[in-house]
Amino acid sequence: MDSKNAWLKYTKKRDRKKVMEFAEQYRAFLSVSKTERECTDFFAAEAEKAGFKNLDEIIAENGTVKAGDKVYRTNRGKNIALFVIGEEPLSKGMNILGAHIDSPRMDLKQVPLYEDTEMAFLDTHYYGGIKKYQWVTLPLALHGVVAKKDGTVVKVCIGEDIEDPVVGVSDLLIHLAADQMKKTGAKVIEGEDLNVMIGTIPLDKATDDKDKKDAVKKNILKILKDKYDIEEDDFLSAEIVVLPAGPARDYGLDRGCIMGYGQDDKVCAYPSFRAIVDTEPGKRTYACLLVDKEEIGSVGATGMQSKFFANTVAELLHAEGDDSPLSIMRAMQYSKALSSDVSAAFDPNYPEVMEKKNSAYFGRGLVINKYTGARGKSGSNDASAEYMAEIRKIFDDADVAFQTSELGKVDQGGGGTIAYILGNWDMNVIDSGVAVLNMHAPWEITSKVDIYEAYKGYVAFLLA
Ligand code: MN
Ligand code: MN
Numbered sequence: 189m190d191s192k193n194a195w196l197k198y199t200k201k202r203d204r205k206k207v208m209e210f211a212e213q214y215r216a217f218l219s220v221s222k223t224e225r226e227c228t229d230f231f232a233a234e235a236e237k238a239g240f241k242n243l244d245e246i247i248a249e250n251g252t253v254k255a256g257d258k259v260y261r262t263n264r265g266k267n268i269a270l271f272v273i274g275e276e277p278l279s280k281g282m283n284i285l286g287a288h289i290d291s292p293r294m295d296l297k298q299v300p301l302y303e304d305t306e307m308a309f310l311d312t313h314y315y316g317g318i319k320k321y322q323w324v325t326l327p328l329a330l331h332g333v334v335a336k337k338d339g340t341v342v343k344v345c346i347g348e349d350i351e352d353p354v355v356g357v358s359d360l361l362i363h364l365a366a367d368q369m370k371k372t373g374a375k376v377i378e379g380e381d382l383n384v385m386i387g388t389i390p391l392d393k394a395t396d397d398k399d400k401k402d403a404v405k406k407n408i409l410k411i412l413k414d415k416y417d418i419e420e421d422d423f424l425s426a427e428i429v430v431l432p433a434g435p436a437r438d439y440g441l442d443r444g445c446i447m448g449y450g451q452d453d454k455v456c457a458y459p460s461f462r463a464i465v466d467t468e469p470g471k472r473t474y475a476c477l478l479v480d481k482e483e484i485g486s487v488g489a490t491g492m493q494s495k496f497f498a499n500t501v502a503e504l505l506h507a508e509g510d511d512s513p514l515s516i517m518r519a520m521q522y523s524k525a526l527s528s529d530v531s532a533a534f535d536p537n538y539p540e541v542m543e544k545k546n547s548a549y550f551g552r553g554l555v556i557n558k559y560t561g562a563r564g565k566s567g568s569n570d571a572s573a574e575y576m577a578e579i580r581k582i583f584d585d586a587d588v589a590f591q592t593s594e595l596g597k598v599d600q601g602g603g604g605t606i607a608y609i610l611g612n613w614d615m616n617v618i619d620s621g622v623a624v625l626n627m628h629a630p631w632e633i634t635s636k637v638d639i640y641e642a643y644k645g646y647v648a649f650l651l652a
Pocket of ligand 1: 288452453482529530
């Protein structure tokens, strides 16, 4: 097996430049697209620029689609599907690239705001799997929306502009941490302690005792009223998340890696999106499906388990003039998918959790996981040997550097992806993706050459 370092494919200056330029475009995306809503907005806007039409507008006009057309559809602002219609009827199936655009973070509770000891706080409930002790003493930003009763939706983003204030969660000083340091990692910082400090100045117009109560909180409410025209009750219908503030950065003195928030799974979503946007229409229909809620089980209307994708394929068939209920089943059944999600990169600091022959390594290209899961592959899609062979051929023919891996040693842990849910439609699916260090930590790390190989692999898959 060839496990050559993929950087060695790009020794010529002009080739190396292509890798670096793609990474730079990814880094710019990552810095401004930290939530599923921001990713959906970014991808929809870029798709429009690339000539994709909004399918909802075609549906409203009872319009048609034909070979060569490019369309997209968003779902509640949190999930997006893109299609490039092929020459073959859709009922012959699609080549589908799937990935997720939600990432672990802290969500504000529905009643979040309170004052304690003349400090104002926002109470949170974390989202996805996190080591809670990693999320304290960091500069954090607030991203999200506040939906008001009058139907308006106010976008919130505080902490990203260098002139913005940041917020954060405090930790105990080492001098007084004797008891805390004896706790196990899971208990050092507990979920209910992830309280975000947002203010310390009391409202200066406090004239009577009633006003003086919770004056710091009142001052924060005044700031929110002035800046966003929102009231305390509006938090009831808000989705505001707390996540690491600041842009993604080059990582390493050789600039070989990227450090950024939420690379699980935007490091697969971005190259998947770019692959469908950059590839000329072909024989088969291309699809790219970027979903929400993977980190909490792919549930709900915007997760992979939603009927959104199948409904959208049904709409496309209708727009093609095919209203047979059988066609939707065939379109899914004859599709093939690359379900992309991040793999754990081998970490020389923690070799004991990995099995070296079956680990993913930085610089060795796109990762293929025949199966994922935990405790005896439980919850895994487990692609067939025949499909695995087809995928190997696609990547070898296109000179894509790839490696295979599984998530750590047997019974060390494990994890799942969206692959099995696509598989439930009776289609061939395989897990693939990019290796990540610090997975689910506030700042995750990826290798630029792996991102570029992933992009090349996705293009090759669409064309196959
Ligand atoms: Mn993931
Ligand atoms: Mn994850």
